[in-house]
Each structure stands twice: as structure tokens, then as C-alpha cells.
Amino acid sequence: MKIITSGAAYLDIDAYACCIAYAELLNLQGIPARAVSSTQPNASVSRTVLAWGNGLSDYTPKTNDQFILVDVSDYHHFDPIVMLDQVVEVIDHHPGYEHYWSEKLGSAADIRPIGAAATQVFQRWQAAGLLPQISEQSAALLATAILDNTLNFTGQMTTAADIEAYAELAPLGKLHVSWPQTYFLECQASIEADLAAALAADLKWMKPESNLPHVFAQMTVWDADALLQKHLSTINGWMAGQGEDWLLNVIGIRDGKSALLAQSSVSQDKLNNLLPLDWQAGIAILKPSMLRKELLRIDLDRTNKPGSHKVPCGTKMS
Numbered sequence: 001m002k003i004i005t006s007g008a009a010y011l012d013i014d015a016y017a018c019c020i021a022y023a024e025l026l027n028l029q030g031i032p033a034r035a036v037s038s039t040q041p042n043a044s045v046s047r048t049v050l051a052w053g054n055g056l057s058d059y060t061p062k063t064n065d066q067f068i069l070v071d072v073s074d075y076h077h078f079d080p081i082v083m084l085d086q087v088v089e090v091i092d093h094h095p096g097y098e099h100y101w102s103e104k105l106g107s108a109a110d111i112r113p114i115g116a117a118a119t120q121v122f123q124r125w126q127a128a129g130l131l132p133q134i135s136e137q138s139a140a141l142l143a144t145a146i147l148d149n150t151l152n153f154t155g156q157m158t159t160a161a162d163i164e165a166y167a168e169l170a171p172l173g174k175l176h177v178s179w180p181q182t183y184f185l186e187c188q189a190s191i192e193a194d195l196a197a198a199l200a201a202d203l204k205w206m207k208p209e210s211n212l213p214h215v216f217a218q219m220t221v222w223d224a225d226a227l228l229q230k231h232l233s234t235i236n237g238w239m240a241g242q243g244e245d246w247l248l249n250v251i252g253i254r255d256g257k258s259a260l261l262a263q264s265s266v267s268q269d270k271l272n273n274l275l276p277l278d279w280q281a282g283i284a285i286l287k288p289s290m291l292r293k294e295l296l297r298i299d300l301d302r303t304n305k306p307g308s309h310k311v312p313c314g315t316k317m318s
């Protein structure tokens with residue numbers, strides 16, 4: 001059996017969609033596969049998305065099963081069910097582990113800068129000539145993952161391939177033209193209904209050698225100003241509970257901007273070293289918006305510059 005799975009901490013819509021839609025493709029091709037995860041979907045897997053149908057399988061991996069990782073390639077953050085030496089394929093768009101996996105898996109590692117891993121899975125369906133047979137649910141899931149991960153095509157990692165994939169998938173998934181706004185408003189509503197859970201469900205701890213704040217949370221909403229007007233003190237209070245050195249990236253789709261929140265001068269200075277920022281009462285606005293993985297990319301590029309004494313990411317560790 002091939003087990004399609006993702007990260008340990010949470011499943012966003014991209015990971016969730018890729019697991020389900022890639023398992024469906026492999027099964028259609030006669031390769032037994034299951035979409036499995038030990039963790040829960042976060043707020044990006046909205047109420048309507050969950051209602052589209054069967055989500056993940058409750059299959060328990062067996063000793064000889066093989067693992068396919070989607071939307072993650074940092075093996076420190078793999079789902080705990082994964083046996084590292086039984087990973088046979090990796091599909092991801094996060095930077096840092098390209099070299100490790102290409103040495104290990106060759107062409108079975110598909111890690112490249114693209115808006116959504118869902119676009120990579122769409123391309124598998126397309127290459128197999130099986131798109132006419134994709135389920136309405138999988139098409140809608142992949143399309144929505146592309147919307148989310150490209151920030152409605154405003155994110156800087158958006159490619160022509162993401163735009164093309166959405167254009168093909170949206171009709172197959174029977175998505176209305178108003179779906180993007182509906183979807184992001186739904187995500188915002190579920191974030192506002194339980195802020196602490198939403199913050200906890202999209203939070204990453206940066207490695208000690210990173211130049212980014214130690215705790216890096218992110219959320220994507222329709223209207224970032226409205227969220228901050230209502231909930232700024234709750235958010236600051238919860239983040240401060242994680243430690244002194246933190247950053248929250250609130251991405252507002254409607255205005256195409258990121259509100260970076262950081263209270264301590266340590267955190268603000270780390271960010272000032274990467275980008276020109278103007279901090280006002282713990283908030284700096286970035287327009288166009290930026291994703292966490294884009295900030296990670298800037299940080300990695302600086303760290304890997306010739307003359308740097310730091311260990312480049314992707315170098316074999318321990």
C-alpha cells in the first residue's frame with residue numbers, strides 16, 4: 001500500500017487536497033493508495049470544504065507500506081506515521097530540502113517553487129490523461145488549495161501553471177465564480193470563532209540558525225483590518241504566551257497585503273535585516289502580501305550566500 005501523507009503539526013487545504021486527490025489518481029491507475037494523516041485540518045479546510053465528502057482514510061500503515069509525502073519535504077516535520085527509509089516519493093513547494101531528496105530519490109522527488117503543491121498533483125492527473133475522470137470533490141479540493149496557497153493568485157510564488165490548473169479544475173469541481181470570496185470569508189469566520197486554535201494550527205518553530213523570529217505563525221483571511229480591529233489584543237496576548245521572539249503574518253486577500261505582527265525589538269530587528277519595514281505599534285504592513293515560505297526563501301538565500309559561515313539548509317545534518 002502507498003500511504004499519501006503530509007506534515008505532523010496540522011493539515012492545511014493544500015496538504016489535505018493533495019493527499020486525497022493523489023490517492024484517488026493512484027487508485028485509478030491500479031496502484032493501491034490511501035490518504036492518511038494523524039493530525040487535524042486547520043481553518044483553511046473550511047466548513048464547506050469539509051462537507052464536500054469523504055476526507056482522509058482511517059487506515060493504519062503496515063510494516064511494508066511505502067510513503068509518499070505531499071506539501072512537505074522537511075523530514076523533521078513529517079507525520080509521525082512516516083518511516084523515513086520507506087519514503088518513495090516527495091511532492092512539495094517549500095524550499096530547503098531539494099538537495100537532500102534529489103540525492104535520495106532522484107526524479108521521484110518533485111520539489112520546486114510553484115504556488116501550490118496542488119498544481120503539481122493536478123499536473124500528474126493531466127500527464128496521466130485522466131482529468132476527465134477526476135471526482136468533483138478532488139477537482140474542487142485542488143482548485144481551492146490553489147486559491148489558498150497562491151492567495152487568490154496575488155502571492156509572489158504564483159506561476160502560470162497555477163492559473164492554468166485553477167482554470168481547468170474549477171469547472172470540473174463545479175465551483176462558482178464567487179467561490180474565492182466565499183471561501184476566504186468562511187476561513188475568516190472559523191479563525192475568528194476560535195483564535196487560539198487557529199493560531200496554534202498554523203504555527204512553525206524556526207530552526208536556531210534561522211534569522212527569522214523563533215515562533216512564526218500565519219493566517220489567511222479576507223479582511224485583515226477587520227480581524228485586527230476586533231482581535232489585536234487577544235492575538236498579541238496569545239502569541240506572547242509562546243515566548244518573547246515571535247511573528248504573526250496576517251494575510252488579507254481583499255487588500256492584497258500582509259500585516260506582520262511582532263512585539264519585541266529582537267523579533268522586529270530580525271525582520272528589519274531581511275526587508276525594509278516600518279513598525280507602528282508592533283505592526284508592519286507588506287504590500288503585496290508575502291507568505292511564510294517566501295520569507296523563509298529570503299532568509300535561506302541570505303544564509304547560503306558565499307562567505308556565510310552558517311550551515312546551508314539541506315546539508316546533511318548529524
Ligand SMILES: [Mn+2]
Pocket residue numbers: 014015071093116117149
Ligand atoms: Mn502548500
